[in-house]
Amino acid sequence: TQLLEQSPQFLSIQEGENLTVYCNSSSVFSSLQWYRQEPGEGPVLLVTVVTGGEVKKLKRLTFQFGDARKDSSLHITAAQPGDTGLYLCAGAQNYGQNFVFGPGTRLSVLP
């Protein structure tokens, strides 16, 4: 059983569309991170959220941490082909613990 679930597993959209991907758990996390991994590369950190209800924006990407710190969402506005990749969430239940990675959402943005 995965500690972190991500949905959808796969997503294929046209350039210019908006999308939201989700990261859910039954456990509470002290902090949660989102990564993007492109083919042939390691994951790259996008954001870290630590406060329940927190919203962070990174250009066209909006990240939200659930009030109960059990879930998170990533919303992309006007997706571009460069957004294509594997989006991974990772969480740590307690400070100092290793992060556990979710299974990922594989996004394909078609031109």
Add this chain to the structure above:
Amino acid sequence: SAVISQKPSRDICQRGTSLTIQCQVDSQVTMMFWYRQQPGQSLTLIATANQGSEATYESGFVIDKFPISRPNLTFSTLTVSNMSPEDSSIYLCSVRQGAIGYTFGSGTRLTVV
């Protein structure tokens, strides 16, 4: 954030042989992490490597199969021993830098034939 150089970037190996993957960091770090990413899957932590002590392995991974060295604060190696096709994966090294999060190497894509 730290810059990690990982090599080889890919290799094709015969079953029964071993491959050693190297990871070099441009700054001193206390802990280095080794992950496996099977085809189409997420990351699974193999072990945590501290300088001067034995690596700490996660459930399902053993030292005989994945020996790790950590001779100093900027370098580590992971060996995949007695390989079988099931070991075909991407292997990633990583460091954690406080609130910055994890920084990953670009990975080693291993194919065992």
